[in-house]
Amino acid sequence: MKEFDQKITKSILTGVQPSGVITLGNYIGAIKQMVRMQDEFKSYIFIADMHAITIPQDPASLHKNIRSLVALYLACGIDPNKNIIFIQSENEYHANISWLLECNTPFGELSRMTQFKDKSSKNVNFYAGLFTYPVLMAADILAYDVDYVPVGIDQKQHVELARNIAERFNKKYGETFKIPDAYITKSGTKIMDLVNPDKKMSKSSANQKGVIYILDDLKVIQKKIMSATTDSECLIKYDPENKPGISNLINICVALTGKKVEEIERDFAGKNYGEFKKYVANIVTTEISSIQKRYYDIINSSTLDKILDENIKITREIAKNKFMLMKEKMGLYK
Ligand code: ATP
Numbered sequence: 001m002k003e004f005d006q007k008i009t010k011s012i013l014t015g016v017q018p019s020g021v022i023t024l025g026n027y028i029g030a031i032k033q034m035v036r037m038q039d040e041f042k043s044y045i046f047i048a049d050m051h052a053i054t055i056p057q058d059p060a061s062l063h064k065n066i067r068s069l070v071a072l073y074l075a076c077g078i079d080p081n082k083n084i085i086f087i088q089s090e091n092e093y094h095a096n097i098s099w100l101l102e103c104n105t106p107f108g109e110l111s112r113m114t115q116f117k118d119k120s121s122k123n124v125n126f127y128a129g130l131f132t133y134p135v136l137m138a139a140d141i142l143a144y145d146v147d148y149v150p151v152g153i154d155q156k157q158h159v160e161l162a163r164n165i166a167e168r169f170n171k172k173y174g175e176t177f178k179i180p181d182a183y184i185t186k187s188g189t190k191i192m193d194l195v196n197p198d199k200k201m202s203k204s205s206a207n208q209k210g211v212i213y214i215l216d217d218l219k220v221i222q223k224k225i226m227s228a229t230t231d232s233e234c235l236i237k238y239d240p241e242n243k244p245g246i247s248n249l250i251n252i253c254v255a256l257t258g259k260k261v262e263e264i265e266r267d268f269a270g271k272n273y274g275e276f277k278k279y280v281a282n283i284v285t286t287e288i289s290s291i292q293k294r295y296y297d298i299i300n301s302s303t304l305d306k307i308l309d310e311n312i313k314i315t316r317e318i319a320k321n322k323f324m325l326m327k328e329k330m331g332l333y334k
């Protein structure tokens with residue numbers, strides 16, 4: 001059975017929602033960081049498909065997106081030998097643990113979750129799962145006794161809730177859970193929309209010409225970059241406030257090549273925007289083309305299923321042990 005590198009002692013757990021597509025912003029801002037962290041931590045990564053269904057989903061596309069996202073993560077550099085990547089709903093102990101935790105979570109505390117308030121206020125009809133979502137997240141985290149939970153600032157309150165739930169449970173029933181810390185990831189470079197460089201590159205953008213998807217056709221990517229909004233100065237200089245378009249393209253180059261801003265400015269001194277955009281397009285399409293090649297190899301191979309099968313065995317065993325311990329502590333029949 002697969003084991004983590006013995007020299008690595010601290011562990012992390014990351015849940016990602018299966019949105020189906022990932023953007024160049026997700027890749028640079030989040031996935032590349034995860035790839036760096038896999039050498040430092042024992043790392044559990046899972047597709048939070050049970051969190052996804054807290055809002056209505058089309059079953060056929062959800063199903064496709066889950067497997068596709070695992071393949072995308074692997075193609076982007078998540079190494080199956082260094083991470084335990086799995087699908088949340090394949091491990092029924094998450095939901096089982098969640099129920100026991102729900103019975104130990106004050107209603108009032110859950111009502112204060114700002115994400116719930118935010119999401120429920122946007123919909124007239126919403127389901128109970130949207131309300132109990134943070135308890136399932138606590139179950140995901142507490143099942144594995146991890147040290148850190150890397151999250152963006154928007155999920156920090158949920159990790160704090162998980163800590164509260166764990167502390168209360170330990171106090172009431174005796175030592176059961178490790179108390180995890182939120183590891184607030186400084187978002188890597190924020191990649192901006194190519195058409196509207198004052199806004200973050202986002203899947204939900206009104207104008208899709210400003211958003212690069214990792215599975216976009218390479219010609220389409222080239223076109224999007226060549227028509228990126230710039231300015232009329234014809235000067236390749238990093239100045240996010242006055243030259244957001246050019247600065248965004250520079251950021252993309254820095255993130256993908258490791259070059260320094262000054263180096264890029266120097267290389268393109270006196271050159272025009274067309275030449276610079278061609279250079280950026282070449283860097284982006286080269287990187288994305290190799291990701292796509294790996295993605296299509298992985299998605300069409302049985303290796304993906306083998307990895308998932310092996311990992312679900314490992315995580316079921318861990319989560320089952322935690323569930324059984326909780327049952328015992330709470331006096332349930334076992
Ligand atoms: P949407 O596209 O609907 O705004 P999203 O792509 O931001 O959603 P999230 O699930 O919120 O999706 O983000 C996943 C991760 O990707 C987060 O860590 C977030 O910081 C990062 N991320 C998303 N967009 C960008 C971006 N444009 N630049 C850098 N990082 C990004």
Ligand code: LTN
Nearest residue numbers: 013014015016017048051137140
């Ligand atoms: N709610 C998170 C996804 C998520 C998660 C988790 C993250 C579900 N369970 C456990 C960290 C730990 C989101 O929407 N980004």
